[in-house]
Amino acid sequence: MLSKKAQYAFRALTHLVENYNKGPVLISEISKKKKIPQKFLESILLGLKQHDILESKKGRGGGYYLKEHPSQTYIATVMRIVDGPISLLPCVSLYFYKRCKNCNEKRCGLHDIMENVRDATLNILERRTLQDLV
Numbered sequence: 001m002l003s004k005k006a007q008y009a010f011r012a013l014t015h016l017v018e019n020y021n022k023g024p025v026l027i028s029e030i031s032k033k034k035k036i037p038q039k040f041l042e043s044i045l046l047g048l049k050q051h052d053i054l055e056s057k058k059g060r061g062g063g064y065y066l067k068e069h070p071s072q073t074y075i076a077t078v079m080r081i082v083d084g085p086i087s088l089l090p091c092v093s094l095y096f097y098k099r100c101k102n103c104n105e106k107r108c109g110l111h112d113i114m115e116n117v118r119d120a121t122l123n124i125l126e127r128r129t130l131q132d133l134v
Contacts, residue, residue, distance in 0.1 A: 006082045008036045009044050013078065014133045016054070017070045024056065024063030044082070051081045066130070075132070076125035086125065087118040094118070 002010075011034040019025050027045065031038040045064050048054045055067045066073070079086055080095060090098035091105055092115045105111050 002079070003083050005040070005044060006079060008034075008040060009048065009078060009082045010133065011036060012041060012044060013048075013053075013066075013130055016064065016066050017130050017134050020066055020070055024061065024065045026063040029063070047081060048078070053078065053081065070130040070133075073130045074126055075128045075130070076122060078130070079125065086121060087114065089114045092118050094122075 012030050015030050015034055016025060027038060027041055030036065030045075031041050036044075045054060045056075049056055049064070052067055053073055054064050056062065056064050076086060085093040085096040087093040087096075089100065089111065090096065091100045091103065091108075091111055099105070100108075100111075103111070
């Protein structure tokens with residue numbers, strides 16, 4: 001399940017996609033239009049900037065904007081930045097692998113099923129981009 005933080009991130013990114021090539025967008029505008037608490041939004045956008053999804057401009061005419069064309073940023077990338085692993089179990093995560101306690105991965109039916117779920121999910125999320133949000 002997507003966290004509230006991820007849902008807000010995608011709402012904000014949708015607004016930035018809709019305003020792509022129109023210049024930086026103020027946090028207050030995104031907050032108001034997308035009904036996202038401004039303090040929470042500031043934290044989300046800063047995290048996306050730190051991971052090179054967004055860029056910002058200070059001063060008059062400042063705000064946030066997408067660093068690359070919306071078709072170049074994948075949904076899976078944003079999800080990992082905001083929420084961490086996409087997989088439902090840590091033992092099947094590609095980027096955040098962690099062995100489950102008291103589990104033999106070679107003989108765990110749940111592990112095998114969740115690996116298939118992960119692959120099917122990634123097959124979609126690693127092909128869809130921010131452009132697909134609008």
